[in-house]
Amino acid sequence: MRQPLTIGNKTINQGERTAIDLRxxxxxxxxxxxxxxxxxxxxxxxxxxxxxxxxHGDEINSVEIIRRVLKLKVLKQLRGTLIAVPVVNxxxxxxxxxYTPDRRDLNRSFPGSETGSLAGRMAxxxxxEIVAKCTHGIDIHTAAIHRDxxxxxxxxxxxxxxxxxxxxxxxxxxxxxxxxxxxxRESAEKFDISVIVYEAGEALRFDEVxxxxxxxxxxxxxxxxxxxxxxxxxxxxxxxxVARSSTWIRAPQSGILRVVKTLGAKxxxxxxxxxxxDPFGAKEECIYAQDSGIIIGRTNIPLVNEGEALFNLARxxxxxxxxxxxxxxxxxxNPATDEKPALEPPIV
Numbered sequence: 001m002r003q004p005l006t007i008g009n010k011t012i013n014q015g016e017r018t019a020i021d022l023r024x025x026x027x028x029x030x031x032x033x034x035x036x037x038x039x040x041x042x043x044x045x046x047x048x049x050x051x052x053x054x055x056h057g058d059e060i061n062s063v064e065i066i067r068r069v070l071k072l073k074v075l076k077q078l079r080g081t082l083i084a085v086p087v088v089n090x091x092x093x094x095x096x097x098x099y100t101p102d103r104r105d106l107n108r109s110f111p112g113s114e115t116g117s118l119a120g121r122m123a124x125x126x127x128x129e130i131v132a133k134c135t136h137g138i139d140i141h142t143a144a145i146h147r148d149x150x151x152x153x154x155x156x157x158x159x160x161x162x163x164x165x166x167x168x169x170x171x172x173x174x175x176x177x178x179x180x181x182x183x184x185r186e187s188a189e190k191f192d193i194s195v196i197v198y199e200a201g202e203a204l205r206f207d208e209v210x211x212x213x214x215x216x217x218x219x220x221x222x223x224x225x226x227x228x229x230x231x232x233x234x235x236x237x238x239x240x241x242v243a244r245s246s247t248w249i250r251a252p253q254s255g256i257l258r259v260v261k262t263l264g265a266k267x268x269x270x271x272x273x274x275x276x277x278d279p280f281g282a283k284e285e286c287i288y289a290q291d292s293g294i295i296i297g298r299t300n301i302p303l304v305n306e307g308e309a310l311f312n313l314a315r316x317x318x319x320x321x322x323x324x325x326x327x328x329x330x331x332x333x334n335p336a337t338d339e340k341p342a343l344e345p346p347i348v
Contacts, residue, residue: 005041005048005081007129012041022129024090025118033091035122037130038070038084046080047225048134051218052126053085055107055139055184057092057099058203062140065214072219080227083134088126091118096204098144108182111190127187136165136225137195138218139184142203142210146301149312150264150294150326151200151213151333156185157242161194167240168224169196169217172329173296173314173322174242196221202300209333216333241322243314246296251276251304253285258302261295261311264330266323268292273311276304287311292319294326 002014010020021034051069053062066086069075075082087093089106100106104119112123131137143149152173155166166174177197179186188195198217200210222228251257255276261267267289277284287310297312304310316322 012039015043040082042078044079046227047136048081050083050134050137053140054087054093057089057097059142061142061201064211068215110187139197141199142201145203148202149199150296154197165196165221168221170220172325174240208335212333246314248309249311251308254306256302257304263298264326265295
């Protein structure tokens, strides 16, 4: 017999699948607000995994990824517990904004406080009612508005369990990142909870490749944790490579950017990435790669100011191998390469 799980004032018994509405501060219009949580508390014991989306309210890819995961029939074979929160930052989601109404970054407000700012109260509620009751977590993000991220996993690989999850996700690239103060990952680490971050796509945009990769990666992690049964037929696994480091290449002048290299492209040191010119073309400046690597992030808006981040370049020991894996990954996840129509039409 598994012990019941309690979230808010709701008790979930073994074998139950239910939705919970956690009360959060009301709108100033007097409308009540809740944080929707979906829980599957299986009869068989196992890890307790949380999936969190839209901690930044404009990162809507994460919402679609979690929706698709919850519709999977394989969850009928679940061991352990799955706690899914598609939209953590409800206020930002409603306003199509990255931030909470008090202009704070929710992912810099942890652990928060029950009596603090609005962002602090949201962080405290999510941490105490959801995260603290879990053993593992996958936090889903996108790039900021007008930027795009290649599907990638960010994790602190000093923790063996976190590294196991990161490698199981099967994203082509893993970025070994330090934990940022005030982030969800920092607070989760203090509870000894292993958390990875999946980054892919752009804010306020659906990207089918990123969404498919996210769903596949989450299922792969759940299989690795023995929450779902292993596949009877072994599939080809793309072994992700860990970046030695990553850096942003910034605009040397203000102007209009013409991009030469695309997201996921392999570049050599000194190779041309783009050209910035004024509206008349009188003053042009070329942007070159400062090192060899793979472009894992890029701005999507051509109008740039001096100093703005344009290209995020990840460095690897073997750039050629990573480039091949990125190409294979993008081909596999691209809906245009499907041999037969998908069960669910792609969102474009």
